Amino acid sequence: MTAVIDRPAGTSGETPASGLVCRNCGATYPLGAQHACFECFGPLEIGYDAERLARVTREQIAAGPHSIWRYAGLLPTGQNAQTRVDSGTGMTPLIRADRLADRLGFTAPVWVKDDSANPTHSFKDRVVSVAITAARELGFSRIACASTGNLANSVAAHAARIGMDSIVFIPTDLEKAKITQTAVYGGTLVAVQGSYDDVNRLCSELAETDEFESTAFVNVNVRPYYAEGSKTLGFEVAEQLGWRLPQQIVAPMASGSLLTKVHKAFKELQSIGLVEATDYRVYGAQSSGCSPIAQAFADGTDRVVPVKPTGIAKSLNIGNPADGPYALDAVRSTGGAMAHVSDDEIRDGIQLLAQTCGVFTETAGGVTTAVLKKLVESGQLDTTRETVIYNTGDGLKTLDAVAERVGPTAVIPPTLKGMRSAGLL
Amino acid sequence: MTAVIDRPAGTSGETPASGLVCRNCGATYPLGAQHACFECFGPLEIGYDAERLARVTREQIAAGPHSIWRYAGLLPTGQNAQTRVDSGTGMTPLIRADRLADRLGFTAPVWVKDDSANPTHSFKDRVVSVAITAARELGFSRIACASTGNLANSVAAHAARIGMDSIVFIPTDLEKAKITQTAVYGGTLVAVQGSYDDVNRLCSELAETDEFESTAFVNVNVRPYYAEGSKTLGFEVAEQLGWRLPQQIVAPMASGSLLTKVHKAFKELQSIGLVEATDYRVYGAQSSGCSPIAQAFADGTDRVVPVKPTGIAKSLNIGNPADGPYALDAVRSTGGAMAHVSDDEIRDGIQLLAQTCGVFTETAGGVTTAVLKKLVESGQLDTTRETVIYNTGDGLKTLDAVAERVGPTAVIPPTLKGMRSAGLL
Numbered sequence: 001m002t003a004v005i006d007r008p009a010g011t012s013g014e015t016p017a018s019g020l021v022c023r024n025c026g027a028t029y030p031l032g033a034q035h036a037c038f039e040c041f042g043p044l045e046i047g048y049d050a051e052r053l054a055r056v057t058r059e060q061i062a063a064g065p066h067s068i069w070r071y072a073g074l075l076p077t078g079q080n081a082q083t084r085v086d087s088g089t090g091m092t093p094l095i096r097a098d099r100l101a102d103r104l105g106f107t108a109p110v111w112v113k114d115d116s117a118n119p120t121h122s123f124k125d126r127v128v129s130v131a132i133t134a135a136r137e138l139g140f141s142r143i144a145c146a147s148t149g150n151l152a153n154s155v156a157a158h159a160a161r162i163g164m165d166s167i168v169f170i171p172t173d174l175e176k177a178k179i180t181q182t183a184v185y186g187g188t189l190v191a192v193q194g195s196y197d198d199v200n201r202l203c204s205e206l207a208e209t210d211e212f213e214s215t216a217f218v219n220v221n222v223r224p225y226y227a228e229g230s231k232t233l234g235f236e237v238a239e240q241l242g243w244r245l246p247q248q249i250v251a252p253m254a255s256g257s258l259l260t261k262v263h264k265a266f267k268e269l270q271s272i273g274l275v276e277a278t279d280y281r282v283y284g285a286q287s288s289g290c291s292p293i294a295q296a297f298a299d300g301t302d303r304v305v306p307v308k309p310t311g312i313a314k315s316l317n318i319g320n321p322a323d324g325p326y327a328l329d330a331v332r333s334t335g336g337a338m339a340h341v342s343d344d345e346i347r348d349g350i351q352l353l354a355q356t357c358g359v360f361t362e363t364a365g366g367v368t369t370a371v372l373k374k375l376v377e378s379g380q381l382d383t384t385r386e387t388v389i390y391n392t393g394d395g396l397k398t399l400d401a402v403a404e405r406v407g408p409t410a411v412i413p414p415t416l417k418g419m420r421s422a423g424l425l
Numbered sequence: 426m427t428a429v430i431d432r433p434a435g436t437s438g439e440t441p442a443s444g445l446v447c448r449n450c451g452a453t454y455p456l457g458a459q460h461a462c463f464e465c466f467g468p469l470e471i472g473y474d475a476e477r478l479a480r481v482t483r484e485q486i487a488a489g490p491h492s493i494w495r496y497a498g499l500l501p502t503g504q505n506a507q508t509r510v511d512s513g514t515g516m517t518p519l520i521r522a523d524r525l526a527d528r529l530g531f532t533a534p535v536w537v538k539d540d541s542a543n544p545t546h547s548f549k550d551r552v553v554s555v556a557i558t559a560a561r562e563l564g565f566s567r568i569a570c571a572s573t574g575n576l577a578n579s580v581a582a583h584a585a586r587i588g589m590d591s592i593v594f595i596p597t598d599l600e601k602a603k604i605t606q607t608a609v610y611g612g613t614l615v616a617v618q619g620s621y622d623d624v625n626r627l628c629s630e631l632a633e634t635d636e637f638e639s640t641a642f643v644n645v646n647v648r649p650y651y652a653e654g655s656k657t658l659g660f661e662v663a664e665q666l667g668w669r670l671p672q673q674i675v676a677p678m679a680s681g682s683l684l685t686k687v688h689k690a691f692k693e694l695q696s697i698g699l700v701e702a703t704d705y706r707v708y709g710a711q712s713s714g715c716s717p718i719a720q721a722f723a724d725g726t727d728r729v730v731p732v733k734p735t736g737i738a739k740s741l742n743i744g745n746p747a748d749g750p751y752a753l754d755a756v757r758s759t760g761g762a763m764a765h766v767s768d769d770e771i772r773d774g775i776q777l778l779a780q781t782c783g784v785f786t787e788t789a790g791g792v793t794t795a796v797l798k799k800l801v802e803s804g805q806l807d808t809t810r811e812t813v814i815y816n817t818g819d820g821l822k823t824l825d826a827v828a829e830r831v832g833p834t835a836v837i838p839p840t841l842k843g844m845r846s847a848g849l850l
Contacts, residue, residue, distance in 0.1 A: 190834060
């Protein structure tokens, strides 16, 4: 067990989860390592006992650890502080972005929820902390994933920390930083010749084999637990704003899960009375190289047509997004919108966020920032409404995206004369 | 002003600092942008009013923000929550490293203070938050530094966040990640053809010019403020351990300032009664490519002979360390020791920390971890005494150090057959 001593024991007691529920047909199943409905093959998610959720108070949360586990009362696992895996994930800064707001003409506040502050510098530490806690509870002895990079980093790091075996699957063409940061933790790392969607399919097949019976694939057989970790991105923003919801949020979409779960978190907080039931709009961001969900939004359809991803936003390159229809529903039902941006706009977005907020984001955050700008310019996003954008990853992992664009202003010899020649003195 | 809404206002009121004190001859000066003694040219540090320090309580600190500013009552600046620069720096995880302890044969707990969790992923965010707060208070309009990389990242990011001009000086041969991460924030970045010591000398000269009168060099003319930021690395460890001191600490040494200030922090906490006056030993870590302080320790002298640095631990490559004599004193007076390690041992150290703790550190953290191991093996570090090691930076910034050593276990086609051929199924 990993202990972080500045995090006192949080909520303890039983899980508020009541079972697994099919998001398609509503069939229910007992809690366990199952991810698809036996009736209709629809995806399962965690269902909760409304009464148990309603017992959670703001005071309980505030008395919990300074990590995602302060919300254990609203999560399917991790109620026992002794057995959960607390890697120090969560409670990342919510940064007031006044200079970004000015630049884009906002009269209302803009905030950046900066998840590059997590231990392996992406929001994936949230879902992995929950998934590995569940996996250990469910008796698995090895943890695994299909990943576009950030998830690989997080799974390998969490496994190393608690001494669990890991096997991580990635496409061969990932950024070098994400490959090295996974391999350094010492687990098994399998590079697969194919796209993320190929990797994901292979993992689904492996999860059915006898040899992988004791292996928890965080985003396959324990996916219902895993996905709930993203709710903490909603809970934290509400708490950090003083227990109220923002009026607009912009989130990147790969599988569509993150955006969907933030929406779910806001709804849960409203239903149990931890925040007022104020209106909010959800906006989704994709890169033009992989925009199947944004395309379906533009086409006014529910049907997400798989694509073959291209472009520099590799962490968002999921061509066949599992939660696409649910993301469409979250955006449409709240009156939001979706947009996609080119590789050059993504680079601009990275620089805009760095230069106005001091936050160096990876390509996915460049997508989100560029989409914020684009939706403001098109009038779909309201600059008089308080807005939160989600930065989900770290610029150090996708250096090449901007390394060609930025560099030293001048190269000089170590003398005052050198400074003068360069026009700097 | 940067607001982080989850950080309530901390201590307010006047500074506990009483003036500047020469560390060499004891001469005193009023607070201000001065770093050298007019009498003897010795370095100045902040002196405090003992009574004002003694007013600080554990309860006050606990009620403060979850950042370094919870210790504002023990720092020279930042007492006013409205004007200080809070980038969310500090309160980084103290990770219980049971697997590392086991590997090295410890019977007492080992902890890793993980400062890669800071906003720009190094401990430099601490010193820069304090320095830029002081610089703005003192009326400077531009911020600058001489840097081996991490400081450059932090100065440029803090400046971007508050919209202050910045000019950052680095040696041309820095790691690409550190150059890109500085340039992306949009300030002026000057690459100097020379060593860090050359860069530092140039900055000292520039600080005396009329053109740089309004420029605060964080580690030159506002260095007394800047250096105090490192004390928070001592305060936090004490608080996170439940207000007590560890028995042994291991810290990396570049200028020697960090180690010296952690020692100063421990002494301050003891003198104002926030912790019991228990014994502790301070251990210093250098790389063999730049070990002037460790060499002086081995030679039993106070005289630190400048060297020309080599080796992969670039962030520690200061050949003429300003605080060398003070670091020697801290280590000798507490009964600690120093050691230095080769580039290969540094790489081993990076992998050891990653594989046992899930913490991916840069070369400086590899130095610290390898020195921990070396001092255990030589019997100079006691495995029955509780030990804290300081991880000061992030592996993503020095990828090349391990990129050649680690990589995918196997490369396969996306099929079960591919898995079988690789012996993974």
